[in-house]
Amino acid sequence: MDIYLVGGAVRDALLGLPVVDRDYVVVGALPEQLLQQGYQQVGKDFPVFLHPKSKDEYALARTERKSGSGYNGFICDFGPNITLEEDLSRRDLTINAIAQDENGMLFDPYGGQADLDSRTLRHVSDAFSEDPLRVLRVARFAARFHHLGFRVANDTLTLMRQIAASGELSALTPERVWKETEKALACEQPQVFFEVLRSCNALNAMFPELEKLFSSTEAHALQALWHGTQLTTELACRFAALTLQLDVAALTALCERSKVPTEHKELALLSSRWHQRIHALRDPNRDDAEQILALFQATDSWRRPERFAHLLLCAQADWQASIAFDSSAVLDSSAEPYPQRAQLWHWFKALQAITAGPFVAQGLKGPAIGEAIKQARLVQLQQWLA
Template sequence: MQIYLVGGAVRDQLLNYPVYDKDWVVVGATVDEMLEQGFQPVGKDFPVFIHPKTGEEYALARTERKSGKGYTGFQYFASPDVSLAEDLVRRDLTINAMAQADNGEIIDPYNGQQDLNNRILRHVSPAFAEDPLRVLRVARFYARYAHLGFSIADETVELMIQLSTSDELIHLTAERVWKETERALAEETPFAYIELLNRCQALLVLFPEWLQLIDSEQQARSVLNRLQRTEHFGQNVFSCLMTVATTQLPDDEALRLIASMCERLRTPKAWLQQAQQVRQWHQAIADIESL
C-alpha cells in the first residue's frame, strides 16, 4: 500500500498558496484493507474513505469510463492494480494531476509543474470533454489564479466550447452549478469566471441573465474592484453583478429576473434577498456620500 498527497494541496504548496484541505490517493490497496485499518467508507459506489483520526479523504486509485450524460455518468473501477499515473490521468487539469510521496518527491507524469511555472491551465487528456462540470471548474480556477497571470490553453478552450455547444451542460444539476459558481464568486478575480464562460459559450446556456455583463464589463469590473474582501465577499459580488446585469430594466422586471435566476440555481434565500435589495437601492447606495 502506497499513499500519496494529490490534487489541490500539491498545486497550492508549489504556488505558495495556503493549503486548507488535503486529499490522498491509496495505490495497491483493497476496500477490505482500508476497512481493516479503521477507515470509514463514503457512499456505496465511490471508493473514498475518511481517515479515522484526521477526517481527511483517502481514495483508492481508480479509473473511470463514460457511461451516461452529465458529471454523474461514469463507471469507476478501483483495484490494487491501478497505478498512480492511471489515477492521475483522469483528473481535469495538469496542475491538479500531481502527487507527492511521503518523502516529499513530486510525481508529475503530465507536466503539471511546467504548466504551473508557465501559468497555463491545460487539460490532462481528451477525457476532459467527457465531464461537463469541468467547464465550470476551469472557469473557477481561472477566477482564482487570473491575477497571477494564468491563461487557458487554446486546446482546452476548444474542448470547453465542444462541451458547451453539445447538450452536456443541461444535464448538470442546479446544486453542482451553484456550488462551483458560489466558490468562483468568492475568488480573487470573480469576473474572470464570467469572462471565460462567455468565451467558451457556456454563459448563454447556464447564465443567460449575465450576458448583459459582457456589454457592461467596464462597469461591472469597476463595481467589483470597490468591494472589500469581507466574510460575505462572494454574496456581495453576486448582488453587484445582478444589479449591473439588470440596470437597463425597470425595477419590477429586474426584481423578477433576479428571483427567477435564484430559483433556477437554488441559491440560498439570503443571496436572493440581498441581491434584490441592492438592485432596489443601488442608486441611493451609489450616492450615499451626498445624501
C-alpha cells in the same frame, strides 16, 4: 500499498500557498485493508475513506469510463491493479495531476509542474470533455489564480467551447452550478469566472440573464463585482453587485432557477430596486425626507440593519463602476468615494434611537405606537434637511 498526497494540496504547496485540505490516493490496496486499519468508508460510487485520526480523505486509485450524460455519467473501476498514472490521468488539469509520496518525491506524468511555472491551466487529456462540470471548475481556477498570472490554454478553451456547444451543460444540477459559482465569488478576482464562461460560450447556458446583461453592459457589471470584492468578503454583496443592473423579473428568474440562497436573492432584489434612489442622494439639502424614510421602511432596515448596510455597500460598488467608465467625471481625491453611504447610515443610526418607550409611556397602544415612531423619525429627518 502505497499512499500519495494528490491534487490541490500538492499544487498549492508548489505555488507557495497555504494548504488547507489534504487528499490522498491509495495504490495497490483493497477496501478491506483500509477498513481493517480503522478507516471509515464514505464513498458510494467508489471507495473513499476517512483516516481514523486526521479525517483526511483517502481514495483507492481508480479509472472512469463515460456511461451517460452529465458529470455523474461515469462507471468507476478500482482495485490494486490501477496504477498511479492511470488515476492521475482522469483529473481535470495538469496542475491538479501531480502526486507526492511519503518521502516527498513528486510524480508528474502530465507536465503539471511545467504548467505551474508557465501559469497555464491545461487539461490532462481529451477525456476532459466528458465531464461538463469541468467548464465551471476551469473558470473557477482561472478566477482563483488570476492574481498569479494564470490563463486558460487555448486548446483547453477549445474543448470547453465544444462542451458548451454539445448541450451537456444542461445536465448539471442547479445546486452543483451554484456551488462552483459561490466558490468563484469567494476569489480575489471573481469577475474572471464569468469572463471565462463567456469566452467559451458557456455563460448563456448557466446564466442566460447575465449573458443578456453583458451584451450591453458587460464592463459595468464586472466592474461592479470587482468593486464589491474590494469592499467586502460577503458573498451576498458580491452577487448583488454583479446582478444589480438586472430588472426584478430577470433577477428573480435567475435566483429561482440557480437555487441562489435566500439571503443572496433578497439583497440582490433590494439592490436592483433601490440603488438608483441611493445614488440620487447627492445633495442632502434638496432631498425629500419622506422618500428617505420610505427607503428605510421599504428595505426593512430597522429589523435588518446588517442587510441595510450591505445594500449601501452594493450601491457604492455600482456607483464606483459607473464612475470608472465616465470619462467626464471629475473626482475629488480628498472626498469620500461614496458619501451617500456614510450619510444614509448616519441618519439611520440616529433614527434607530427613536423607539417605542416614550410613546408607550404616553399611553399609546398597538399600531398607534408604530405610527408615532414613524412620524417622529420623519420630523427629525425634516429638521436635518431644513
